[in-house]
Amino acid sequence: MITESHEADHTPAVDHTPAAPHMTPDELRLWGERFLDWVAGYHERIESFPVLSQVSPGEVAAGIPVVPPAEPEGFDSVLEDLDRVIVPGLTHWQAPGFFAFFPSPATGPAILGDLLSSGLGVQGMLWASSPACTELETRVMDWLVDLCGLPRRFRSDSSGGGVIQDSASSSGLCALVAARERALSTTSGASLADLVVYTSEHAHSSIYKSARIAGFGADRVRYVDSDPTYAMSPEALAASVAADRAAGLVPCAVVATVGTTSSLAFDPVARLAAIAGAEGMWTHVDGALAGAAAVCPEYRFVNRGLGAVDSYCFNPHKWLLTNLDCTAMWVADREALTGALGVTPEYLRNPESDKGTVIDYRDWQVPLGRRFRSLKLWLVLRWYGAEGLQAHIRSGVAWAQQFAGWVRADPDFILAAPAPLNLVCFRHRGGDDANRRILAALNDSGRFYLTHTVLDGRYTLRLSVGTVATRAHHVEAAWEAITEAAANL
Numbered sequence: 049m050i051t052e053s054h055e056a057d058h059t060p061a062v063d064h065t066p067a068a069p070h071m072t073p074d075e076l077r078l079w080g081e082r083f084l085d086w087v088a089g090y091h092e093r094i095e096s097f098p099v100l101s102q103v104s105p106g107e108v109a110a111g112i113p114v115v116p117p118a119e120p121e122g123f124d125s126v127l128e129d130l131d132r133v134i135v136p137g138l139t140h141w142q143a144p145g146f147f148a149f150f151p152s153p154a155t156g157p158a159i160l161g162d163l164l165s166s167g168l169g170v171q172g173m174l175w176a177s178s179p180a181c182t183e184l185e186t187r188v189m190d191w192l193v194d195l196c197g198l199p200r201r202f203r204s205d206s207s208g209g210g211v212i213q214d215s216a217s218s219s220g221l222c223a224l225v226a227a228r229e230r231a232l233s234t235t236s237g238a239s240l241a242d243l244v245v246y247t248s249e250h251a252h253s254s255i256y257k258s259a260r261i262a263g264f265g266a267d268r269v270r271y272v273d274s275d276p277t278y279a280m281s282p283e284a285l286a287a288s289v290a291a292d293r294a295a296g297l298v299p300c301a302v303v304a305t306v307g308t309t310s311s312l313a314f315d316p317v318a319r320l321a322a323i324a325g326a327e328g329m330w331t332h333v334d335g336a337l338a339g340a341a342a343v344c345p346e347y348r349f350v351n352r353g354l355g356a357v358d359s360y361c362f363n364p365h366k367w368l369l370t371n372l373d374c375t376a377m378w379v380a381d382r383e384a385l386t387g388a389l390g391v392t393p394e395y396l397r398n399p400e401s402d403k404g405t406v407i408d409y410r411d412w413q414v415p416l417g418r419r420f421r422s423l424k425l426w427l428v429l430r431w432y433g434a435e436g437l438q439a440h441i442r443s444g445v446a447w448a449q450q451f452a453g454w455v456r457a458d459p460d461f462i463l464a465a466p467a468p469l470n471l472v473c474f475r476h477r478g479g480d481d482a483n484r485r486i487l488a489a490l491n492d493s494g495r496f497y498l499t500h501t502v503l504d505g506r507y508t509l510r511l512s513v514g515t516v517a518t519r520a521h522h523v524e525a526a527w528e529a530i531t532e533a534a535a536n537l
Contacts, residue, residue: 069120079123080163086127087159090135091142094517097135098494099143108137139497144517147526148499150309150337150366151444151514157431158371161424172418175406176398182407185212185422188429192364192376195434196342199355202378204407210378211412212421216334217254218414219361219377220303222385224262226359227301227330229388234328235298243300244292246270248280248315250308252334268297277466278313278503280304286323293327301330304357306350307338310501310510311465311473314338317353325356335362337514339376341469343368343437347445349468358384367470367514369440370428374421377412386411440516444470447523448513454527460534464508472511473503480507482537489533496526 071079111133141152172181189210190203202208213219224245231243245259249271259269270292273284289299302324304315317333324331333354339362341347354360361377364370379385390411392401400406410416432440448470455461455474464473476482483500487509490496501508509530513523 082123082127084163086130091154091517094140094143095145097138097140097143099140099145099497100491100494101137101139102494103137108133142515142517143497144515144519144522145496145526146515146518147511147513148497150512151516152365152372153367153369153514153516154371155369155428155431155516157427158369158424161427162371164427165420165423168420168423170420172420173410173416174396174398174401174408176400178420179406181418181420181422182409184420184426185409186210186407188422188426189376189378191429193378195429195437196339197345197348197351198342198360198378199351199380201355201380202360207382208378208380209382209407210376211409212425213361213375213377213413214373214421215254216252216336216361216363216375217258219359219375220252220255220332220334221258221261222377222389222413223303223330223332223359223379224258224264224301226379226385226388227332228262228264230330230384231298231300231328238298241265241268242296242298244268244270244297245301245303246272246285246288246299246329247303248272248305248308248313249274250278250280250310250313251303251305252309252336255303255334264300274313278308278311280315280320282316282319282323285320289323289327289329299324299327299329301332303332303334305334305336307336307469307471309336311503311508312338312467312469312471313465314350314468318356319353321353321356330359331357332359333357333361335360337363337366337471338469340364340367340437341441341445343434344441347441347469364425364428367441367444368428368437369432369516370425374425376425382412389413440514441470443520444514444518447518447520448472448511450520451511451513451523451527458531460531464503464506470513472513473501473508474511475506475508476534476537478534478537482534483507483509485537486530486533489536490526490529493529496529498526 142154170178170181172178175182186204193202202210232238240263243264245264247255256269270288272280272288275281292299302320304317304320306314321331338350342350359379361375363375365372365374401408409418452467452472455463461474461476464475476486484507487498487500490498499510501510
C-alpha cells in the first residue's frame with residue numbers, strides 16, 4: 049500500500065550534474081581573433097618555411113602526448129603547439145614555390161566562408177533542415193553555369209541542376225551509380241555483371257575506384273587507348289564497345305576527362321559522347337582542374353562537347369580560389385540521379401519534400417549529412433567577381449606559357465606533352481635518372497616543390513602554376529633552379 053508520504057516523493061529531484069565547460073560567446077570572440085590572427089600570420093610568413101616538409105615519419109606524432117588531456121587546457125598552449133609541432137610537419141600548399149600536383153587555394157573569402165559554415169552548424173540534408181543551405185547552393189551553382197558558359201541544361205530551371213560534392217571522386221561515383229541504374233532499367237535481362245565502364249588509361253584513379261564501389265567488376269572497367277596527346281581515342285572506344293556488344297555485354301558508361309591529372313590532356317568529349325549516345329551509355333566528364341579556366345571566354349575550349357553529356361564536374365577547390373572541399377557537379381537529368389540515390393525513411397518525411405516542390409540534396413550524393421559548402425563559394429564569387437577570377441586564371445596560364453617557352457628554347461630539355469593552360473610537363477634529355485636527380489635537388493632545396501608523372505614510359509617532371517601567392521618571379525626562380533640542377537648533373 050502506497051502512503052501519502054511516499055506519493056509526495058514522486059517530485060523529480062533536481063539534477064546537479066555539472067555542465068561541460070563550453071566556450072562562451074565572449075571566449076569565442078577572444079580566441080577567434082587570436083586564431084584568425086595566427087592564420088593571417090602564417091600566410092604572411094609562408095615563404096620562410098621549406099615548401100616540402102622536412103620531418104621524418106613519426107616525428108609529428110612524437111610531439112603529441114600519447115594520452116588525451118584529462119583536464120581542460122588553455123589555448124595558449126595550442127597556439128604554441130601549432131608552431132612547434134604542426135607547422136614543421138606541413139607541406140605548404142599555399143607557398144609561392146608550390147608547383148606540385150595542383151593548386152589548392154586557401155583564400156580569405158573561402159576561409160571566412162568555412163568559418164561561417166562551422167559557426168552556423170546547420171545540417172543541409174533536406175530543404176526543411178535549413179532552407180537557406182539548399183537555396184543558396186542552387187543559386188551559386190546556377191551562377192557558375194553562367195560564369196563558365198556551361199550548357200543551359202545544367203541550370204536548376206531546366207531538367208538538370210547542380211550540386212556541390214566533396215570531391216570529383218564522389219561525383220564520379222554518383223554518376224556511375226546513376227548510369228548503372230539507368231542501364232539496368234532499360235536493358236532487358238541485363239545484370240550488374242554484364243555492365244561495362246569505359247575510361248582513358250590517363251583518367252584519374254578515382255574512376256576505377258568508383259566503378260568498383262558501384263559494383264562493377266574489376267574486369268568490367270575498360271582502359272581505352274589514347275592518341276599521341278594522351279587523349280582518349282574515339283576509334284579505340286568504338287572498337288572496345290563493339291567487341292563487348294559482340295560478347296553479349298552491356299556498355300554502360302563512358303568517363304571522359306578534360307585536363308587529365310598527369311598531363312592536362314583533353315579527351316574529345318563531343319566524339320566520345322556521340323558514340324556513347326548511339327549505344328545508350330551515360331557520359332560523365334571530369335573537368336578536374338581545367339574546368340575552372342572556362343570563366344575566361346578565351347579558354348572555353350574546355351567546354352567542348354558538354355552539351356551532349358549526362359554529367360560534368362570540376363573542382364573550384366583546385367583553381368577557382370575556393371579551399372577544400374568544393375566540387376561543382378551538374379547533371380542534365382536530375383531525376384536520373386535522385387532516382388538512383390534517393391531513399392526516404394519516415395523520419396525524413398516532411399510536407400515540402402512530399403510535394404516535390406523543393407530540392408533535397410541528400411538525394412544527390414552518397415552520404416545523408418552535408419555541410420554548408422555553398423557559403424564559401426558564395427563569398428569567393430562575391431569577393432572576386434568574374435573579373436577577379438579571370439585575372440587569377442589568366443596570370444597562371446601566362447606564367448606557365450612563359451615557362452613552357454623557356455623549356456622549348458633550351459636544348460637540354462623537351463616538352464613532354466602539350467601545355468595549353470597552367471600545367472607544363474617536361475623532361476631533361478639525359479633520361480630518367482637525370483630527371484629524378486633534378487627533382488630531388490629542387491625539392492630538397494626547400495624553395496620549391498614539384499612532382500612527377502610517367503608518360504610513354506619515361507619519367508616526366510610536372511610544374512603546375514596556380515597557387516595564390518605565386519608570382520612571375522617565383523616561376524622564373526624555379527626555372528633558374530632547374531637549369532642549375534641540370535648543370536650539376
